[in-house]
Amino acid sequence: MNAMQFLISTLFDLFLMVVLMRFWLQAAKADFYNPLSQFVVKATSFAVNPLRKIIPGLGGLDLASLLLAFIVAAAKTTALIFLVGATWEVGFVLLDALETVIKEGLNLLFWVLVIRALLSWVSQGNNPVEAVFQQLTEPMLRPIRKVLPPLGGLDLSILVLIIALQFAQFLFMDLVG
Numbered sequence: 048m049n050a051m052q053f054l055i056s057t058l059f060d061l062f063l064m065v066v067l068m069r070f071w072l073q074a075a076k077a078d079f080y081n082p083l084s085q086f087v088v089k090a091t092s093f094a095v096n097p098l099r100k101i102i103p104g105l106g107g108l109d110l111a112s113l114l115l116a117f118i119v120a121a122a123k124t125t126a127l128i129f130l131v132g133a134t135w136e137v138g139f140v141l142l143d144a145l146e147t148v149i150k151e152g153l154n155l156l157f158w159v160l161v162i163r164a165l166l167s168w169v170s171q172g173n174n175p176v177e178a179v180f181q182q183l184t185e186p187m188l189r190p191i192r193k194v195l196p197p198l199g200g201l202d203l204s205i206l207v208l209i210i211a212l213q214f215a216q217f218l219f220m221d222l223v224g
């Protein structure tokens with residue numbers, strides 16, 4: 048049973064992260080011709096494109112991708128409920144889906160920051176993934192750099208943002224219980 052729960056959770060969470068990445072790429076106006084962006088678009092188009100016919104964008108935000116993220120999270124919760132044989136309740140599924148989308152969004156941001164930090168140590172600056180991750184995270188790092196400039200050539204803004212993100216995740220978990 049635990050193995051199936053792990054597999055279902057992992058598969059849904061990975062797809063949810065790709066869907067959230069699509070939303071984030073469009074919100075950040077990242078380079079959609081980048082190989083990583085192309086992968087994200089192609090991996091999610093089968094579900095996002097039909098939703099776009101129903102849900103238009105709003106102010107540059109891809110609401111169809113956001114709705115898809117919520118649907119994927121609700122489907123994950125529903126699949127896990129049926130797997131364990133629990134009672135399906137619409138209120139619980141909707142709240143859990145919202146919590147899942149927020150948690151996975153924070154996890155996605157965490158991993159993008161960690162990968163960006165690691166790439167900055169080994170990359171020569173010509174990595175397409177690094178370029179997209181820079182476009183995604185730079186708007187969040189810029190205000191931190193204004194307060195905390197690079198010290199001795201070290202940019203600590205990513206570390207500060209990761210610590211703030213971890214604090215937000217713990218705070219969120221305390222709030223939802």
